[in-house]
Amino acid sequence: MAARTSLYDRHVAAGARMVEFGGFDMPLQYTTIRDEHIAVRTRCGLFDLSHMGEVRISGDAALDAVQRLVTNDVSRLDVGGALYSVMCNEAGGIVDDVIVYREPGGYMVVINAACRAKDVAWMRRHTGEAPFADLSDDLALLAVQGPHAVALVARMAADDVAGVEPFHFKDTSVAGVHAAVSRTGYTGEDGFELYVDAPDAPGLWDALLEAGAPEGMIPCGLGARDTLRLEAGLRLYGQDMDDSTDPYSCALGWTVKPGKGEFIGSAALAGIDRAHPPRRFVGLVPEGRAIARHGQTVLAGGRPAGEITSGTYSFTLERSIATASLDGDVPADAELSIEIRGTIAAAAVVPLPFYRRPKGA
Amino acid sequence: MADLSAYRFTASHEWVRVDGSTATVGITDHAQAQLGDVIFLELPEVGAALTAGARFGAIESVKAASDLYAPASGTVAEVNAALTDHPELVNSDPYGEGWMIRLEDASPAGNLMDEAGYSALVGS
Numbered sequence: 447m448a449a450r451t452s453l454y455d456r457h458v459a460a461g462a463r464m465v466e467f468g469g470f471d472m473p474l475q476y477t478t479i480r481d482e483h484i485a486v487r488t489r490c491g492l493f494d495l496s497h498m499g500e501v502r503i504s505g506d507a508a509l510d511a512v513q514r515l516v517t518n519d520v521s522r523l524d525v526g527g528a529l530y531s532v533m534c535n536e537a538g539g540i541v542d543d544v545i546v547y548r549e550p551g552g553y554m555v556v557i558n559a560a561c562r563a564k565d566v567a568w569m570r571r572h573t574g575e576a577p578f579a580d581l582s583d584d585l586a587l588l589a590v591q592g593p594h595a596v597a598l599v600a601r602m603a604a605d606d607v608a609g610v611e612p613f614h615f616k617d618t619s620v621a622g623v624h625a626a627v628s629r630t631g632y633t634g635e636d637g638f639e640l641y642v643d644a645p646d647a648p649g650l651w652d653a654l655l656e657a658g659a660p661e662g663m664i665p666c667g668l669g670a671r672d673t674l675r676l677e678a679g680l681r682l683y684g685q686d687m688d689d690s691t692d693p694y695s696c697a698l699g700w701t702v703k704p705g706k707g708e709f710i711g712s713a714a715l716a717g718i719d720r721a722h723p724p725r726r727f728v729g730l731v732p733e734g735r736a737i738a739r740h741g742q743t744v745l746a747g748g749r750p751a752g753e754i755t756s757g758t759y760s761f762t763l764e765r766s767i768a769t770a771s772l773d774g775d776v777p778a779d780a781e782l783s784i785e786i787r788g789t790i791a792a793a794a795v796v797p798l799p800f801y802r803r804p805k806g807a
Numbered sequence: 808m809a810d811l812s813a814y815r816f817t818a819s820h821e822w823v824r825v826d827g828s829t830a831t832v833g834i835t836d837h838a839q840a841q842l843g844d845v846i847f848l849e850l851p852e853v854g855a856a857l858t859a860g861a862r863f864g865a866i867e868s869v870k871a872a873s874d875l876y877a878p879a880s881g882t883v884a885e886v887n888a889a890l891t892d893h894p895e896l897v898n899s900d901p902y903g904e905g906w907m908i909r910l911e912d913a914s915p916a917g918n919l920m921d922e923a924g925y926s927a928l929v930g931s
Contacts (some may be wrong), residue, residue, distance in 0.1 A: 463843075479844045479869050480895065669843065669869060735847040737867055759846040759869055787865070787872060 451496035452586050452644040456651055460665060468559025470497040473667035482670035483761045486633050490592035490658050491666035495639070496647065497559035499582040501569060504552030507576040512553045514710055515572055516546060517693060519703040523548035528613045528628060531701045532693050533565070534711030538718065539689045541568055543681060543698070545630060547615060554581070554641075558683045572710060586647035588640045590654060591674075593803075594661045595637035602657055603627060607638065621653035632671060634678025634801055673758050676767060679729065679799025685740055686727070686755040686769060694723035695771065696755075697798070725752070726772045729800060730793040731765065732757075736786045738768040738793075745790070746772070746780040754784060760800060767800050768793070809902045815878065815915060816925035822902065823878035823915055830879045830913030833906045834866065834897065837929045842868035845897040848890050850907055855883045859916035863908070866897070878919060881910030 448471040457464065462473035473494065475482060485491045503511050512520050518531035527548045533541045542561040547554040557565045566580050590599050600608040605618040607627045615628035626641040642650055655665065672682070681687055687696045692715060694702070699720055704712065718724070732738050738757035743750050757768035768784070770793075782793045814822045820838035824831045839845065847867040857863050857877040864875040887906050889896060897905035920928065 475843065478895070478898065673869060735867070736849075737846070737869075737872065739872075759844075 449497075451494055452647045453494045453496060453651055456648055457494065457665075462665075462667060465668070467668055468497050469562075470559060472497055473665070475667040475669045476665050479667075479669035479673060480761050482664060482666040483673050485662060485664050486592045486635055486666060486670060486674055487762055488593065489661055490590065490594040490598060490637075490663035491633075491670065492651070492654055492658065492663055493589040493591065493666050493671060494586075494647075494651070495589050496586040496644065498587050499557040499559055499562040499565065499580070500554055500585050500587075500641070501557065501566060502549075502552060502554050502579045502581055503569070503573055504577045504579075505575070507574060508552035511573040511576040512546060512555070513706060514708070515555075515569060516544065517702040517709060517711065517715070518546070519706040520546050520548065520553065521706065525550050526614050526616065528615060528630060530613075532698055533568075534693070534709075534715065535689060536711060536714065538692045538711040538714030540683070540687045540691050540693060540696070540698075541565065541689060543683050543687070547626070547628070552576070560684055584644055586642050586644040588642065588647065588650060588654065589631055589633075589637065590640070590658070590663075591631045591633040591635045591637035592663070593635065594658070594663065595635070598654075598658050598661065598663065599627065599638050599640070602653065621650055621657075623650045625650070632678075632680055633674040634680070634799065635674075635803055673761060676756050676758050676769070677760050677762055677799065677801035679769075679801075682756060686771075691725070691771075692718055692723065694718050694720055695725035695727065695774075697727040699723070722774055724774045726774055726776065727755070728770055728772060729796045729798040730754075730768045730770050730782065730784070731796050732768060732784050732786070732791040732793045734791050735759075735766055736789065736791060737766050738784045738786055738791070743785045744770045744772060744793070745783045745785065746776045748783075751776045751780070751782070762801050769798070811902065811922045814902065815919035815921060816928075817876060817878045817916065817919060818928060819876045821876060821878045823913075823919065825879070825913060825915060828912055829884070830881060830910040830915065831906050832878060832908050832910065833901055834875070835925070835929075836901045839898045839901045839905070842866065842871060842873065843898075844869045845894045848894055848897070848907065850886050850890070851883050853883050853886060857881055857883065857910065859914070875907070877916075879910055879913045879915040881913035883908050884911040885909040
Protein backbone atom coordinates (compact mmCIF):
# COMPACT_ATOMS: atom_id res chain seq x y z
CA MET A 447 0.00 0.00 0.00
CA ALA A 448 1.17 3.50 -0.81
CA ALA A 449 2.36 5.72 2.03
CA ARG A 450 0.51 8.86 3.06
CA THR A 451 1.79 12.32 3.92
CA SER A 452 0.51 14.06 7.04
CA LEU A 453 -1.72 16.10 4.69
CA TYR A 454 -3.49 13.10 3.16
CA ASP A 455 -6.77 13.81 4.97
CA ARG A 456 -6.69 17.42 3.77
CA HIS A 457 -6.34 16.28 0.15
CA VAL A 458 -9.19 13.79 0.38
CA ALA A 459 -11.43 16.33 2.14
CA ALA A 460 -10.69 18.83 -0.64
CA GLY A 461 -11.86 16.30 -3.22
CA ALA A 462 -8.44 15.78 -4.78
CA ARG A 463 -7.97 13.07 -7.34
CA MET A 464 -5.27 10.90 -5.76
CA VAL A 465 -2.55 8.97 -7.59
CA GLU A 466 0.38 6.85 -6.53
CA PHE A 467 3.68 8.68 -7.03
CA GLY A 468 7.05 7.72 -5.61
CA GLY A 469 5.39 5.26 -3.24
CA PHE A 470 2.93 7.84 -1.90
CA ASP A 471 -0.76 8.52 -2.42
CA MET A 472 -0.52 12.08 -3.70
CA PRO A 473 -2.97 14.64 -5.10
CA LEU A 474 -2.85 14.74 -8.91
CA GLN A 475 -5.30 17.66 -9.04
CA TYR A 476 -7.93 19.33 -6.88
CA THR A 477 -9.73 21.17 -9.67
CA THR A 478 -8.12 21.00 -13.13
CA ILE A 479 -4.44 21.00 -14.07
CA ARG A 480 -5.15 24.06 -16.23
CA ASP A 481 -6.63 26.13 -13.37
CA GLU A 482 -3.88 25.10 -10.97
CA HIS A 483 -1.15 25.80 -13.52
CA ILE A 484 -2.56 29.27 -14.25
CA ALA A 485 -2.97 30.02 -10.54
CA VAL A 486 0.76 29.50 -10.01
CA ARG A 487 1.73 31.57 -13.08
CA THR A 488 -0.56 34.48 -12.22
CA ARG A 489 -1.30 34.32 -8.48
CA CYS A 490 -0.20 31.64 -6.07
CA GLY A 491 -0.40 27.90 -5.51
CA LEU A 492 0.16 25.65 -2.50
CA PHE A 493 1.73 22.21 -2.92
CA ASP A 494 2.21 19.26 -0.58
CA LEU A 495 5.65 17.86 -1.42
CA SER A 496 6.04 15.82 1.74
CA HIS A 497 6.76 12.72 -0.32
CA MET A 498 10.22 14.17 -1.00
CA GLY A 499 13.00 12.66 1.12
CA GLU A 500 15.46 14.49 3.34
CA VAL A 501 18.66 13.23 4.90
CA ARG A 502 21.04 14.99 7.25
CA ILE A 503 24.79 14.50 7.26
CA SER A 504 26.46 16.16 10.21
CA GLY A 505 29.66 16.52 12.17
CA ASP A 506 33.25 17.39 11.27
CA ALA A 507 33.36 14.87 8.42
CA ALA A 508 30.15 16.11 6.80
CA LEU A 509 31.75 18.45 4.27
CA ASP A 510 34.11 15.79 2.93
CA ALA A 511 31.29 13.25 2.79
CA VAL A 512 28.90 15.50 0.87
CA GLN A 513 31.69 16.64 -1.46
CA ARG A 514 32.32 12.99 -2.34
CA LEU A 515 28.62 12.31 -2.92
CA VAL A 516 27.65 15.21 -5.16
CA THR A 517 29.16 16.73 -8.30
CA ASN A 518 28.67 20.38 -7.34
CA ASP A 519 31.01 22.21 -4.96
CA VAL A 520 29.33 22.52 -1.57
CA SER A 521 32.47 24.02 0.04
CA ARG A 522 31.38 27.40 -1.28
CA LEU A 523 28.10 27.28 0.70
CA ASP A 524 27.77 29.41 3.81
CA VAL A 525 25.25 28.50 6.51
CA GLY A 526 21.84 29.40 5.08
CA GLY A 527 22.91 28.65 1.50
CA ALA A 528 21.69 25.92 -0.84
CA LEU A 529 22.60 24.51 -4.23
CA TYR A 530 21.27 22.13 -6.84
CA SER A 531 23.45 19.17 -7.78
CA VAL A 532 23.41 15.67 -9.07
CA MET A 533 24.81 12.65 -7.27
CA CYS A 534 26.63 10.20 -9.55
CA ASN A 535 27.66 6.57 -9.41
CA GLU A 536 31.23 5.42 -10.20
CA ALA A 537 30.37 5.22 -13.91
CA GLY A 538 29.22 8.85 -13.93
CA GLY A 539 25.51 7.95 -14.17
CA ILE A 540 23.07 10.05 -12.16
CA VAL A 541 21.85 8.36 -8.96
CA ASP A 542 19.55 11.31 -8.20
CA ASP A 543 19.28 15.07 -8.49
CA VAL A 544 19.29 16.84 -5.13
CA ILE A 545 19.29 20.13 -3.28
CA VAL A 546 21.97 20.52 -0.61
CA TYR A 547 21.31 22.91 2.29
CA ARG A 548 24.17 24.14 4.49
CA GLU A 549 23.02 24.05 8.12
CA PRO A 550 24.99 25.11 11.21
CA GLY A 551 25.87 21.50 12.09
CA GLY A 552 26.20 19.99 8.63
CA TYR A 553 24.10 19.49 5.51
CA MET A 554 20.55 18.52 4.66
CA VAL A 555 20.15 16.84 1.29
CA VAL A 556 16.71 16.70 -0.36
CA ILE A 557 16.15 13.65 -2.54
CA ASN A 558 13.38 12.34 -4.79
CA ALA A 559 10.70 10.19 -3.17
CA ALA A 560 11.00 7.46 -5.77
CA CYS A 561 14.77 7.25 -5.13
CA ARG A 562 14.64 7.30 -1.36
CA ALA A 563 15.55 3.68 -0.59
CA LYS A 564 18.26 3.63 -3.23
CA ASP A 565 19.69 7.00 -2.20
CA VAL A 566 19.68 6.33 1.52
CA ALA A 567 21.53 3.03 1.02
CA TRP A 568 23.98 4.69 -1.38
CA MET A 569 24.64 7.68 0.85
CA ARG A 570 25.02 5.63 4.04
CA ARG A 571 27.60 3.52 2.28
CA HIS A 572 29.61 6.57 1.24
CA THR A 573 29.38 8.93 4.19
CA GLY A 574 32.02 7.11 6.28
CA GLU A 575 32.35 8.51 9.78
CA ALA A 576 29.86 11.34 9.35
CA PRO A 577 26.63 10.88 11.32
CA PHE A 578 23.79 10.19 8.87
CA ALA A 579 20.05 10.46 9.53
CA ASP A 580 17.05 9.84 7.27
CA LEU A 581 14.55 12.58 8.21
CA SER A 582 12.06 11.80 5.45
CA ASP A 583 9.29 10.49 7.70
CA ASP A 584 9.69 13.30 10.23
CA LEU A 585 9.58 16.26 7.86
CA ALA A 586 6.79 17.64 5.72
CA LEU A 587 7.44 19.97 2.79
CA LEU A 588 4.99 22.62 1.59
CA ALA A 589 5.68 24.82 -1.42
CA VAL A 590 4.11 28.24 -1.92
CA GLN A 591 4.78 29.33 -5.50
CA GLY A 592 3.70 32.20 -7.72
CA PRO A 593 3.95 35.98 -8.06
CA HIS A 594 2.12 36.52 -4.72
CA ALA A 595 3.94 33.79 -2.81
CA VAL A 596 6.78 35.79 -1.27
CA ALA A 597 4.58 38.59 0.07
CA LEU A 598 2.11 36.07 1.45
CA VAL A 599 4.66 34.01 3.38
CA ALA A 600 6.47 37.19 4.49
CA ARG A 601 3.26 38.43 6.14
CA MET A 602 2.96 35.19 8.11
CA ALA A 603 6.61 34.74 9.12
CA ALA A 604 8.14 35.82 12.43
CA ASP A 605 11.30 37.11 10.70
CA ASP A 606 12.04 38.88 7.43
CA VAL A 607 11.90 36.23 4.72
CA ALA A 608 11.26 38.53 1.76
CA GLY A 609 14.97 39.35 1.98
CA VAL A 610 16.03 35.70 1.73
CA GLU A 611 17.90 35.37 -1.59
CA PRO A 612 17.20 32.64 -4.15
CA PHE A 613 18.81 29.33 -3.07
CA HIS A 614 19.02 30.49 0.53
CA PHE A 615 16.90 29.65 3.54
CA LYS A 616 16.08 30.93 7.00
CA ASP A 617 14.97 29.14 10.14
CA THR A 618 11.97 30.99 11.48
CA SER A 619 8.31 30.35 12.19
CA VAL A 620 5.34 30.72 9.86
CA ALA A 621 1.86 30.92 11.39
CA GLY A 622 3.48 29.87 14.66
CA VAL A 623 5.02 26.74 13.16
CA HIS A 624 8.78 26.31 13.19
CA ALA A 625 9.91 26.17 9.54
CA ALA A 626 13.01 26.27 7.40
CA VAL A 627 11.89 28.76 4.74
CA SER A 628 13.77 28.16 1.50
CA ARG A 629 13.69 30.45 -1.56
CA THR A 630 13.51 27.53 -3.99
CA GLY A 631 10.93 25.82 -6.15
CA TYR A 632 10.16 23.63 -9.14
CA THR A 633 7.72 25.81 -11.03
CA GLY A 634 9.71 28.63 -12.63
CA GLU A 635 8.01 31.14 -10.32
CA ASP A 636 9.30 32.93 -7.26
CA GLY A 637 8.27 31.47 -3.93
CA PHE A 638 9.26 29.39 -0.96
CA GLU A 639 9.51 25.79 0.10
CA LEU A 640 8.76 25.28 3.79
CA TYR A 641 10.29 22.34 5.69
CA VAL A 642 8.32 21.65 8.87
CA ASP A 643 7.79 18.83 11.36
CA ALA A 644 5.23 16.50 9.81
CA PRO A 645 2.65 16.87 12.63
CA ASP A 646 2.71 20.67 12.13
CA ALA A 647 1.92 20.47 8.43
CA PRO A 648 -1.92 20.30 8.54
CA GLY A 649 -2.16 23.44 10.71
CA LEU A 650 0.24 25.32 8.48
CA TRP A 651 -1.58 24.10 5.34
CA ASP A 652 -4.87 25.48 6.70
CA ALA A 653 -3.30 28.78 7.76
CA LEU A 654 -1.64 29.29 4.37
CA LEU A 655 -4.82 28.52 2.44
CA GLU A 656 -6.85 30.87 4.62
CA ALA A 657 -4.33 33.69 4.31
CA GLY A 658 -3.86 33.15 0.57
CA ALA A 659 -7.51 32.75 -0.40
CA PRO A 660 -8.18 36.50 -0.85
CA GLU A 661 -5.37 36.62 -3.44
CA GLY A 662 -6.64 33.56 -5.23
CA MET A 663 -4.23 30.97 -3.86
CA ILE A 664 -5.43 27.41 -4.40
CA PRO A 665 -4.00 24.00 -3.57
CA CYS A 666 -2.20 22.46 -6.54
CA GLY A 667 -1.41 18.84 -7.35
CA LEU A 668 1.35 16.93 -9.05
CA GLY A 669 -0.31 17.38 -12.46
CA ALA A 670 0.29 21.13 -12.44
CA ARG A 671 3.69 20.61 -10.84
CA ASP A 672 4.73 18.60 -13.89
CA THR A 673 3.41 21.06 -16.50
CA LEU A 674 5.00 23.96 -14.58
CA ARG A 675 8.41 22.32 -14.18
CA LEU A 676 8.56 21.32 -17.83
CA GLU A 677 7.74 24.86 -19.01
CA ALA A 678 10.52 26.04 -16.68
CA GLY A 679 12.93 23.56 -18.31
CA LEU A 680 13.54 21.62 -15.09
CA ARG A 681 14.44 17.92 -15.16
CA LEU A 682 12.43 15.09 -13.66
CA TYR A 683 14.49 12.20 -12.38
CA GLY A 684 13.45 8.82 -13.78
CA GLN A 685 12.10 10.47 -16.92
CA ASP A 686 14.72 12.95 -18.17
CA MET A 687 17.65 11.10 -16.58
CA ASP A 688 18.46 7.91 -14.72
CA ASP A 689 21.37 5.83 -13.44
CA SER A 690 22.75 5.45 -16.95
CA THR A 691 22.64 9.16 -17.90
CA ASP A 692 25.73 11.29 -17.31
CA PRO A 693 25.12 14.93 -16.31
CA TYR A 694 26.57 16.34 -19.55
CA SER A 695 24.14 14.27 -21.59
CA CYS A 696 21.14 15.91 -19.94
CA ALA A 697 22.53 19.45 -19.98
CA LEU A 698 23.37 19.42 -16.29
CA GLY A 699 27.11 19.77 -16.84
CA TRP A 700 26.98 23.10 -15.00
CA THR A 701 26.47 21.15 -11.76
CA VAL A 702 29.77 19.30 -12.24
CA LYS A 703 32.81 20.99 -10.68
CA PRO A 704 35.87 18.93 -11.64
CA GLY A 705 38.16 21.49 -9.97
CA LYS A 706 36.88 20.69 -6.47
CA GLY A 707 38.79 17.42 -6.27
CA GLU A 708 37.80 13.78 -6.42
CA PHE A 709 34.18 12.73 -5.97
CA ILE A 710 32.20 9.62 -6.85
CA GLY A 711 32.10 9.46 -10.62
CA SER A 712 34.73 12.15 -11.20
CA ALA A 713 37.11 9.80 -13.02
CA ALA A 714 34.39 8.60 -15.39
CA LEU A 715 33.12 12.14 -16.00
CA ALA A 716 36.67 13.34 -16.74
CA GLY A 717 36.67 10.94 -19.69
CA ILE A 718 33.68 12.66 -21.32
CA ASP A 719 34.19 15.46 -23.84
CA ARG A 720 32.00 18.17 -22.25
CA ALA A 721 31.38 19.81 -25.61
CA HIS A 722 30.38 16.52 -27.26
CA PRO A 723 28.74 14.27 -24.66
CA PRO A 724 27.26 10.88 -25.65
CA ARG A 725 23.78 12.40 -25.76
CA ARG A 726 22.38 15.86 -26.36
CA PHE A 727 19.44 17.16 -24.31
CA VAL A 728 17.22 19.61 -26.21
CA GLY A 729 13.92 21.44 -25.96
CA LEU A 730 11.47 20.71 -28.79
CA VAL A 731 8.32 22.38 -30.02
CA PRO A 732 6.34 19.84 -32.09
CA GLU A 733 4.10 21.12 -34.86
CA GLY A 734 0.39 20.72 -34.16
CA ARG A 735 -1.30 20.11 -30.84
CA ALA A 736 -0.56 16.43 -30.25
CA ILE A 737 1.61 15.85 -27.17
CA ALA A 738 4.91 14.02 -27.45
CA ARG A 739 5.23 11.46 -24.66
CA HIS A 740 8.16 9.93 -22.79
CA GLY A 741 9.81 7.20 -24.85
CA GLN A 742 8.52 8.24 -28.28
CA THR A 743 11.09 8.18 -31.07
CA VAL A 744 12.75 11.35 -32.36
CA LEU A 745 13.86 11.22 -36.00
CA ALA A 746 16.67 13.22 -37.62
CA GLY A 747 16.34 13.39 -41.39
CA GLY A 748 13.77 10.60 -41.08
CA ARG A 749 16.02 8.18 -39.15
CA PRO A 750 15.72 7.29 -35.41
CA ALA A 751 18.05 9.62 -33.53
CA GLY A 752 16.80 9.76 -29.96
CA GLU A 753 13.77 9.77 -27.75
CA ILE A 754 11.38 12.07 -25.97
CA THR A 755 12.17 12.33 -22.25
CA SER A 756 9.19 14.53 -21.24
CA GLY A 757 6.32 16.12 -23.11
CA THR A 758 3.23 18.04 -22.17
CA TYR A 759 0.87 20.79 -23.16
CA SER A 760 2.09 24.24 -22.15
CA PHE A 761 -0.87 26.17 -20.77
CA THR A 762 1.25 29.34 -20.80
CA LEU A 763 2.44 29.06 -24.41
CA GLU A 764 -0.71 27.21 -25.50
CA ARG A 765 1.20 24.62 -27.45
CA SER A 766 2.81 21.23 -27.19
CA ILE A 767 6.33 21.21 -25.69
CA ALA A 768 8.85 18.43 -25.08
CA THR A 769 12.41 17.62 -24.14
CA ALA A 770 14.44 14.97 -25.93
CA SER A 771 17.66 13.05 -25.57
CA LEU A 772 19.40 12.87 -28.96
CA ASP A 773 22.31 10.71 -30.07
CA GLY A 774 25.48 12.77 -29.63
CA ASP A 775 26.30 12.74 -33.34
CA VAL A 776 23.03 14.33 -34.49
CA PRO A 777 24.05 17.62 -36.15
CA ALA A 778 22.79 20.81 -34.55
CA ASP A 779 20.95 21.78 -37.74
CA ALA A 780 19.30 18.39 -38.34
CA GLU A 781 15.62 18.34 -39.38
CA LEU A 782 13.88 16.72 -36.43
CA SER A 783 10.51 15.08 -36.17
CA ILE A 784 8.70 12.96 -33.60
CA GLU A 785 6.75 9.79 -34.11
CA ILE A 786 3.59 10.49 -32.09
CA ARG A 787 1.17 7.57 -32.12
CA GLY A 788 1.93 6.63 -35.68
CA THR A 789 2.00 10.19 -37.04
CA ILE A 790 5.18 12.10 -37.83
CA ALA A 791 5.21 15.63 -36.40
CA ALA A 792 7.97 18.06 -37.37
CA ALA A 793 9.70 19.57 -34.34
CA ALA A 794 11.82 22.69 -33.91
CA VAL A 795 14.67 22.81 -31.41
CA VAL A 796 14.23 25.70 -28.99
CA PRO A 797 16.42 26.91 -26.12
CA LEU A 798 15.42 25.89 -22.58
CA PRO A 799 13.55 26.99 -20.59
CA PHE A 800 10.32 27.26 -22.56
CA TYR A 801 9.09 29.80 -20.01
CA ARG A 802 10.98 32.38 -18.00
CA ARG A 803 9.08 34.55 -15.55
CA PRO A 804 8.94 38.25 -16.40
CA LYS A 805 11.67 40.36 -14.77
CA GLY A 806 10.58 41.93 -11.52
CA ALA A 807 7.67 39.54 -11.13
CA MET B 808 -27.25 15.75 -13.05
CA ALA B 809 -28.01 15.72 -16.78
CA ASP B 810 -31.05 13.79 -17.97
CA LEU B 811 -29.40 10.97 -19.90
CA SER B 812 -32.52 8.96 -20.72
CA ALA B 813 -32.12 9.76 -24.44
CA TYR B 814 -28.40 8.82 -24.45
CA ARG B 815 -26.91 5.44 -25.31
CA PHE B 816 -23.39 4.36 -24.37
CA THR B 817 -20.50 2.25 -25.64
CA ALA B 818 -18.16 0.16 -23.54
CA SER B 819 -15.39 2.43 -24.83
CA HIS B 820 -17.10 5.42 -23.14
CA GLU B 821 -18.65 7.28 -26.05
CA TRP B 822 -22.29 8.40 -26.01
CA VAL B 823 -24.79 8.90 -28.81
CA ARG B 824 -28.09 10.74 -28.76
CA VAL B 825 -30.36 9.96 -31.69
CA ASP B 826 -32.97 12.47 -32.96
CA GLY B 827 -34.74 10.98 -35.95
CA SER B 828 -32.02 10.31 -38.51
CA THR B 829 -29.46 12.61 -36.79
CA ALA B 830 -27.11 11.41 -34.07
CA THR B 831 -24.91 13.51 -31.77
CA VAL B 832 -21.73 11.92 -30.38
CA GLY B 833 -19.46 12.69 -27.44
CA ILE B 834 -17.64 11.00 -24.56
CA THR B 835 -19.02 10.28 -21.12
CA ASP B 836 -18.48 12.16 -17.88
CA HIS B 837 -16.65 9.11 -16.57
CA ALA B 838 -14.29 9.20 -19.57
CA GLN B 839 -13.51 12.92 -19.26
CA ALA B 840 -12.85 12.51 -15.55
CA GLN B 841 -10.43 9.66 -16.24
CA LEU B 842 -8.62 11.64 -18.94
CA GLY B 843 -8.41 14.91 -17.05
CA ASP B 844 -7.64 18.20 -18.82
CA VAL B 845 -8.47 17.69 -22.50
CA ILE B 846 -6.17 19.73 -24.71
CA PHE B 847 -6.62 18.37 -28.23
CA LEU B 848 -9.17 16.54 -30.34
CA GLU B 849 -8.59 14.91 -33.67
CA LEU B 850 -12.01 14.74 -35.34
CA PRO B 851 -13.14 13.71 -38.83
CA GLU B 852 -14.10 16.20 -41.54
CA VAL B 853 -17.65 16.96 -42.54
CA GLY B 854 -18.71 14.40 -45.15
CA ALA B 855 -16.64 11.55 -43.72
CA ALA B 856 -18.43 8.20 -43.54
CA LEU B 857 -18.22 6.51 -40.12
CA THR B 858 -18.72 2.87 -39.34
CA ALA B 859 -20.13 1.91 -35.96
CA GLY B 860 -17.37 0.46 -33.77
CA ALA B 861 -14.54 1.86 -35.93
CA ARG B 862 -12.07 4.54 -34.86
CA PHE B 863 -13.21 8.02 -35.86
CA GLY B 864 -10.69 10.22 -34.07
CA ALA B 865 -8.60 10.73 -30.96
CA ILE B 866 -8.71 12.71 -27.76
CA GLU B 867 -5.65 13.88 -25.93
CA SER B 868 -5.37 15.13 -22.37
CA VAL B 869 -2.36 16.30 -20.40
CA LYS B 870 -2.19 12.77 -19.05
CA ALA B 871 -2.93 10.49 -22.01
CA ALA B 872 -4.16 10.06 -25.58
CA SER B 873 -7.01 7.71 -26.53
CA ASP B 874 -8.80 6.72 -29.68
CA LEU B 875 -12.48 7.49 -30.19
CA TYR B 876 -14.83 4.82 -31.55
CA ALA B 877 -18.05 5.56 -33.40
CA PRO B 878 -21.20 4.55 -31.51
CA ALA B 879 -23.13 4.78 -34.79
CA SER B 880 -22.61 4.54 -38.51
CA GLY B 881 -23.42 7.59 -40.62
CA THR B 882 -22.07 10.62 -42.43
CA VAL B 883 -20.45 13.46 -40.50
CA ALA B 884 -22.73 16.48 -40.94
CA GLU B 885 -21.20 18.78 -38.37
CA VAL B 886 -18.08 18.97 -36.19
CA ASN B 887 -18.15 20.98 -32.96
CA ALA B 888 -15.91 23.90 -33.96
CA ALA B 889 -15.88 25.29 -30.42
CA LEU B 890 -13.67 22.40 -29.34
CA THR B 891 -10.78 23.65 -31.48
CA ASP B 892 -10.22 26.62 -29.19
CA HIS B 893 -11.96 25.24 -26.12
CA PRO B 894 -11.30 21.51 -25.82
CA GLU B 895 -11.92 21.89 -22.08
CA LEU B 896 -15.67 21.96 -22.88
CA VAL B 897 -15.37 18.17 -23.02
CA ASN B 898 -14.43 18.30 -19.34
CA SER B 899 -16.89 20.92 -18.18
CA ASP B 900 -19.97 19.78 -20.13
CA PRO B 901 -19.39 16.35 -21.72
CA TYR B 902 -23.10 15.73 -22.50
CA GLY B 903 -23.83 19.25 -23.74
CA GLU B 904 -21.39 21.82 -25.12
CA GLY B 905 -18.66 19.18 -25.23
CA TRP B 906 -20.36 17.21 -28.02
CA MET B 907 -17.99 16.24 -30.81
CA ILE B 908 -19.75 15.37 -34.06
CA ARG B 909 -23.24 15.12 -35.58
CA LEU B 910 -24.09 12.33 -37.99
CA GLU B 911 -26.71 12.16 -40.72
CA ASP B 912 -28.38 8.93 -41.83
CA ALA B 913 -27.25 7.55 -38.51
CA SER B 914 -27.67 3.95 -37.55
CA PRO B 915 -26.53 3.18 -33.99
CA ALA B 916 -24.43 0.15 -33.15
CA GLY B 917 -26.37 -2.83 -31.92
CA ASN B 918 -24.59 -3.28 -28.61
CA LEU B 919 -25.20 0.09 -26.92
CA MET B 920 -26.10 0.40 -23.26
CA ASP B 921 -28.68 2.59 -21.62
CA GLU B 922 -27.82 4.81 -18.66
CA ALA B 923 -28.37 2.07 -16.08
CA GLY B 924 -26.26 -0.39 -18.04
CA TYR B 925 -23.41 2.09 -18.47
CA SER B 926 -23.52 3.13 -14.81
CA ALA B 927 -23.20 -0.52 -13.86
CA LEU B 928 -20.20 -0.86 -16.20
CA VAL B 929 -18.27 2.04 -14.68
CA GLY B 930 -19.46 1.33 -11.16
CA SER B 931 -20.94 4.76 -10.47
